Amino acid sequence: MELVDRLLKGDKRAAARLITLAENRSEEAVKALQLVHAHTGGAHIIGVTGPPGGGKSTVVDRLAKEFRKKDKTIGIIAVDPSSPFTGGALLGDRIRMSDLSLDENVFIRSMGTRGSLGGLARATGDTINFLDALGKDVIIVETVGAGQAEIDIVKVSHTVLIITVPGLGDDIQAIKAGMMEIGDIFVVNKADRGGAEKKAAEIEMMLDLNAKSNGWKPPVLQTNARDGDGIKELFESIIKHRQYLEKSDLLQEKLAEKAKTDIINILNEWVEDFCIGEFGGGELEGLVSKVIERELDPYTAADTILNKIKKDEQSCNIRGI
Amino acid sequence: MELVDRLLKGDKRAAARLITLAENRSEEAVKALQLVHAHTGGAHIIGVTGPPGGGKSTVVDRLAKEFRKKDKTIGIIAVDPSSPFTGGALLGDRIRMSDLSLDENVFIRSMGTRGSLGGLARATGDTINFLDALGKDVIIVETVGAGQAEIDIVKVSHTVLIITVPGLGDDIQAIKAGMMEIGDIFVVNKADRGGAEKKAAEIEMMLDLNAKSNGWKPPVLQTNARDGDGIKELFESIIKHRQYLEKSDLLQEKLAEKAKTDIINILNEWVEDFCIGEFGGGELEGLVSKVIERELDPYTAADTILNKIKKDEQSCNIRGI
Numbered sequence: 001m002e003l004v005d006r007l008l009k010g011d012k013r014a015a016a017r018l019i020t021l022a023e024n025r026s027e028e029a030v031k032a033l034q035l036v037h038a039h040t041g042g043a044h045i046i047g048v049t050g051p052p053g054g055g056k057s058t059v060v061d062r063l064a065k066e067f068r069k070k071d072k073t074i075g076i077i078a079v080d081p082s083s084p085f086t087g088g089a090l091l092g093d094r095i096r097m098s099d100l101s102l103d104e105n106v107f108i109r110s111m112g113t114r115g116s117l118g119g120l121a122r123a124t125g126d127t128i129n130f131l132d133a134l135g136k137d138v139i140i141v142e143t144v145g146a147g148q149a150e151i152d153i154v155k156v157s158h159t160v161l162i163i164t165v166p167g168l169g170d171d172i173q174a175i176k177a178g179m180m181e182i183g184d185i186f187v188v189n190k191a192d193r194g195g196a197e198k199k200a201a202e203i204e205m206m207l208d209l210n211a212k213s214n215g216w217k218p219p220v221l222q223t224n225a226r227d228g229d230g231i232k233e234l235f236e237s238i239i240k241h242r243q244y245l246e247k248s249d250l251l252q253e254k255l256a257e258k259a260k261t262d263i264i265n266i267l268n269e270w271v272e273d274f275c276i277g278e279f280g281g282g283e284l285e286g287l288v289s290k291v292i293e294r295e296l297d298p299y300t301a302a303d304t305i306l307n308k309i310k311k312d313e314q315s316c317n318i319r320g321i
Numbered sequence: 322m323e324l325v326d327r328l329l330k331g332d333k334r335a336a337a338r339l340i341t342l343a344e345n346r347s348e349e350a351v352k353a354l355q356l357v358h359a360h361t362g363g364a365h366i367i368g369v370t371g372p373p374g375g376g377k378s379t380v381v382d383r384l385a386k387e388f389r390k391k392d393k394t395i396g397i398i399a400v401d402p403s404s405p406f407t408g409g410a411l412l413g414d415r416i417r418m419s420d421l422s423l424d425e426n427v428f429i430r431s432m433g434t435r436g437s438l439g440g441l442a443r444a445t446g447d448t449i450n451f452l453d454a455l456g457k458d459v460i461i462v463e464t465v466g467a468g469q470a471e472i473d474i475v476k477v478s479h480t481v482l483i484i485t486v487p488g489l490g491d492d493i494q495a496i497k498a499g500m501m502e503i504g505d506i507f508v509v510n511k512a513d514r515g516g517a518e519k520k521a522a523e524i525e526m527m528l529d530l531n532a533k534s535n536g537w538k539p540p541v542l543q544t545n546a547r548d549g550d551g552i553k554e555l556f557e558s559i560i561k562h563r564q565y566l567e568k569s570d571l572l573q574e575k576l577a578e579k580a581k582t583d584i585i586n587i588l589n590e591w592v593e594d595f596c597i598g599e600f601g602g603g604e605l606e607g608l609v610s611k612v613i614e615r616e617l618d619p620y621t622a623a624d625t626i627l628n629k630i631k632k633d634e635q636s637c638n639i640r641g642i
Contacts, residue, residue, distance in 0.1 A: 030620050033618060033620060034620055034621060037612075037615060037617075038615045041615055081470075149402075149470050252613070256609050256610075256613060259608075259609045259612040259619060259622075260596075260605070260609055262619040263596065263605075263612070263619050263622050263623045263626065264592065264593055264596050266619055266623040267592045267596065267623045267626060267627065268589045268592055268593070271585065271588045271589055271592055272585055272589070284581070284584075285577075287580075287584065288580045288584070289577075291358075291580040291583070291584070292362075292573070292576045292580055294358060294359045294361070294362055296358075297354060298354075298358070298446075298583040298584050298587055299351050299354060299355055300355060301580075301584050302584045302587040302588045302591070305588060306588065306591070306630075309630065309631065
């Protein structure tokens with residue numbers, strides 16, 4: 001496949017094209033993903049999330065530059081689960097990154113929900129794989145927002161950064177529950193504001209309560225990314241975490257978790273495709289009518305579709321296979 | 322089934338018990354849902370969402386009281402996709418509702434993510450059905466947060482309220498994209514703050530840009546829920562929207578959309594169950610290992626599972642059927 005050959009030779013345009021194909025769920029993308037899979041696994045994947053307004057983009061910007069100083073090539077994927085847009089550099093704060101985007105060793109891509117959340121998670125995973133095959137040493141996945149969708153997207157990364165700021169309200173506090181579990185490194189950004197020490201102490205306390213048994217104690221760092229303060233320490237923490245992953249069984253566990261999630265996302269998206277698109281002859285509409293008329297409950301309807309899937313051995317396979 | 326008999330007679334304890342069973346994905350819950358389905362469809366389902374800090378709970382509180390004045394019975398489901406907790410009244414701001422929760426014609430339930438987001442959407446749907454069968458006239462589904470998950474949860478409601486406040490930053494503005502599409506009524510709450518007129522005008526402008534072809538022009542209302550200002554107008558708008566739905570084809574469309582979503586959520590959750598729990602004999606682990614070792618790509622692995630589903634005609638059915 002020509003696009004894949006070009007990708008493996010480091011052609012950025014081929015990568016951009018393949019990512020678009022994956023977003024559009026084309027059969028060509030699936031074929032490409034099958035071909036590139038053997039060439040992936042080399043990149044260190046860093047996930048970045050946290051409440052809105054935490055300065056995530058600025059931190060990512062600074063980190064990318066730090067990696068560039070060490071001659072590492074970078075992929076940045078900015079995911080916005082609440083945006084229907086996708087493709088270019090649509091996120092406003094991405095503009096600040098213009099000096100990075102001129103560096104030809106940096107590949108930046110924004111993604112939004114085109115369809116379902118499952119679709120977005122799957123497309124993000126596909127994009128990681130293409131950038132990995134493109135030869136990027138480090139891939140940073142940044143999500144805008146702080147909900148479960150964002151957590152699901154970054155938690156398959158090798159190193160997860162949770163970025164917050166001093167003095168966010170209670171509404172935001174509640175969001176932290178799911179984040180405490182997935183964070184490998186915590187960052188209190190905009191630490192020049194009052195309350196950074198207090199915030200860091202709160203996080204330390206919550207981490208003590210939720211202590212993991214895997215041997216890694218997540219550090220809580222303070223940064224002021226706009227001025228670059230604390231970025232060097234953050235960079236070193238990431239390197240240290242990577243080394244820890246490699247020495248322990250944790251990397252293997254994370255890879256297994258990611259592979260499982262990938263497989264399930266593919267199956268879920270396939271089910272949606274089958275139900276909405278390919279469950280031909282108006283059969284889904286017939287079931288839906290019966291559910292609305294209270295002749296049939298949705299569980300029995302779902303079971304009917306499942307039986308159809310089982311009987312239809314030939315025609316319904318994962319798209320592109 | 323005894324619990325269902327009690328539910329249909331209006332027993333709140335039976336409802337609470339059945340909801341817990343549904344959250345735990347028990348087979349009993351599925352049987353109950355099949356039985357109650359014929360007794361549902363009577364309730365008006367109102368979805369409420371919007372950015373954090375918009376005073377959603379206060380608006381819901383006021384609305385519920387307005388419905389109570391008209392002698393309508395109420396169910397309130399407060400969904401927090403970012404919280405791992407579920408069950409009681411865990412959301413802090415729910416405490417303000419204590420006077421409502423003493424009213425025996427009001428049923429209040431909080432829900433968080435126990436497992437996947439798909440699971441939460443399915444469990445919320447199940448809870449709506451149980452409260453509908455319990456005989457509630459109006460069911461209000463409120464979600465905390467503003468991501469795609471929240472949008473997915475409320476968009477199956479008959480009437481969707483989007484609640485915002487003056488002067489939220491740009492980070493929040495981005496979130497509106499998906500919300501503009503699903504909102505039937507827009508509310509600028511805390512309108513006593515400066516900037517309410519401006520915010521309402523902005524929403525009006527965005528609505529003009531995204532004009533729906535379905536004939537309903539979403540009103541943009543201003544409220545100050547804490548003092549009760551504007552709540553009567555909001556209540557009347559909801560009634561007007563309901564009447565509009567009933568006169569037009571829109572209700573039927575919304576019901577079809579909901580039935581479709583229910584069926585797909587059930588299938589997706591089943592796929593996850595099958596992959597993680599029931600795909601026996603360590604086969605999933607075997608596939609995962611091969612994916613990690615780059616011997617197999619995840620698409621081919623997913624297809625392997627799909628083929629297994631197809632062949633295993635006997636044992637893998639929707640749980641409880």
